[in-house]
Amino acid sequence: xxxxxxxxxQVPVFExxxxxxxxxxxxxxxxxxFWYVQYPNQGLQLLLKYLSGSTLxxxxxxxxxxxxxxxTSFHLRKPSVHISDTAEYFCAVSRSSNTGKLIFGQGTxxxxxx
Amino acid sequence: DSGVTQTPKHLITATGQRVTLRxxxxxxxxxxxxxxxxxxxxxxxxxxxxxxxxxxxxxxxxRFSAQQFPDLHSELNLSSLELGDSALYFCASSAQGExxxxxxxxxxxxxxxxx
Numbered sequence: 001x002x003x004x005x006x007x008x009x010q011v012p013v014f015e016x017x018x019x020x021x022x023x024x025x026x027x028x029x030x031x032x033x034f035w036y037v038q039y040p041n042q043g044l045q046l047l048l049k050y051l052s053g054s055t056l057x058x059x060x061x062x063x064x065x066x067x068x069x070x071x072t073s074f075h076l077r078k079p080s081v082h083i084s085d086t087a088e089y090f091c092a093v094s095r096s097s098n099t100g101k102l103i104f105g106q107g108t109x110x111x112x113x114x
Numbered sequence: 115d116s117g118v119t120q121t122p123k124h125l126i127t128a129t130g131q132r133v134t135l136r137x138x139x140x141x142x143x144x145x146x147x148x149x150x151x152x153x154x155x156x157x158x159x160x161x162x163x164x165x166x167x168x169x170x171x172x173x174x175x176x177r178f179s180a181q182q183f184p185d186l187h188s189e190l191n192l193s194s195l196e197l198g199d200s201a202l203y204f205c206a207s208s209a210q211g212e213x214x215x216x217x218x219x220x221x222x223x224x225x226x227x228x229x
Binding site for chain 1: 206223
């Protein structure tokens with residue numbers, strides 16, 4: 001069975017500071033990794049995904065994530081956050097199968113303060 | 115705007131009742147997914163349809179059922195509702211339905227409240 005653990009439920013940070021949202025996964029097979037963002041009262045939007053190749057993945061809105069196979073991690077980073085980045089962030093995995101089933105972590109609330 | 119539409123936006127009903135949630139995928143997308151988001155369970159995959167056929171099943175209760183119609187819209191039917199079914203139900207769509215190549219586009223969700 002595979003699972004996703006987001007290590008922090010809430011991350012408060014000041015505007016223009018760097019941030020890292022942590023995600024660890026467990027799986028006995030190859031996985032594909034995703035970060036989604038959910039703004040208040042909205043659906044989820046894909047930030048970035050890792051399928052293969054370079055372990056550093058760049059996404060939208062200045063976010064990037066690094067896939068670390070030995071540590072089974074896929075942490076999300078941004079060098080300088082804005083108030084508008086305040087949202088819930090979800091890490092998700094998908095197995096290498098012919099389905100699109102996503103397993104989500106519990107989510108991390110990023111609170112950007114002025 | 116993701117291009118995925120869900121109706122209704124809000125639904126309030128009583129225990130024991132039956133409701134139907136509707137989802138229209140993005141134009142051209144063949145695959146539809148249903149997810150449930152609740153405070154205690156988080157975001158959970160329920161079921162996936164691809165071009166009218168069930169492709170994958172998750173933690174979907176027997177009281178729940180879904181289908182995808184020839185025009186590719188999908189409906190999620192929830193029956194014998196319980197208080198614990200109160201949640202946000204998301205629909206997502208993707209072009210083909212393979213997790214490692216497709217991007218899933220999420221609708222705004224239907225908030226179900228069971229009283």
